[in-house]
Amino acid sequence: MSETAVLQLEQVSKVIKGQTLLQPLHLKLEAGRILALCGGNGAGKSTLLRLAAGLSSPSSGTVSVLGMNWKRQFKRCADSIGYMPDDFQFGEALTAYETLSFYASLRGAAPARVHELLERTGLREVKDRKVAAFSKGMRQRLLFAQALLAAPPLLILDEPTNGLDPYWMNAFAELVSQCASEGQSVIFSTHQLNVAEQSADEVIFLDAGHVRYQGAAAPLKEQYAQQGGLYGAFADLVMSKAGSSRPAAAP
């Protein structure tokens, strides 16, 4: 008997006002796997992640988390995910510690978890500083810590490395790999193919709502080893096609 997928999309599409943002797609993410969603601006990455996070309803098909349908078991699905949106404003009057403690109380996470995550995301030293004084990268790390609070089975991260410096971009890859080794599944979007290269087991290349590649990262990395790995693969399978979205960042 096959294991229940942590995230499953079956024949899912998204159409808004007659415009197809996402062509019908299937996706199955197993426990402990990391999936990178790569694509240029407007490719449909956030659209897909919002569907996975139950924040938007599919125009066709079904989205389920651990075999539960978002429509029928919203609360249990919501309790099973950690979500990091691509744009989010924290309450600026609170410190990093207060902010994370606030979300911890909403998610039922222990105070010790707040300290642990401040440490893991490099924010312990600045925990008593107001979030208003945080840089973009520090806010991103706080947002990432927020998603990890309840140690959910599924992490849905929209552009998690946006604004991170090279050290933290590398650290992000290590952090998600650690989450996966502890059994959590991760789906994240990125423009940075080097981040996908470092951490993803599986990749989806999206282009104007179309899936151009979906599958294991390893054979693609091997096939395009002489052309820069996943960057070379993306250049060949997406960027070289007429009418494709703009290039993603080079490694």
Ligand SMILES: Nc1ncnc2c1ncn2[C@@H]1O[C@H](COP(=O)(O)OP(=O)(O)OP(=O)(O)O)[C@@H](O)[C@H]1O
């Ligand atoms: N609510 C909406 N109504 C109409 N069009 C929308 C809506 N949300 C997104 N779109 C369009 O859907 C397409 C995909 O948007 P989406 O935000 O999913 O792309 P993305 O891959 O996350 O892009 P980026 O890398 O720039 O963040 C874009 O053309 C966008 O303009």
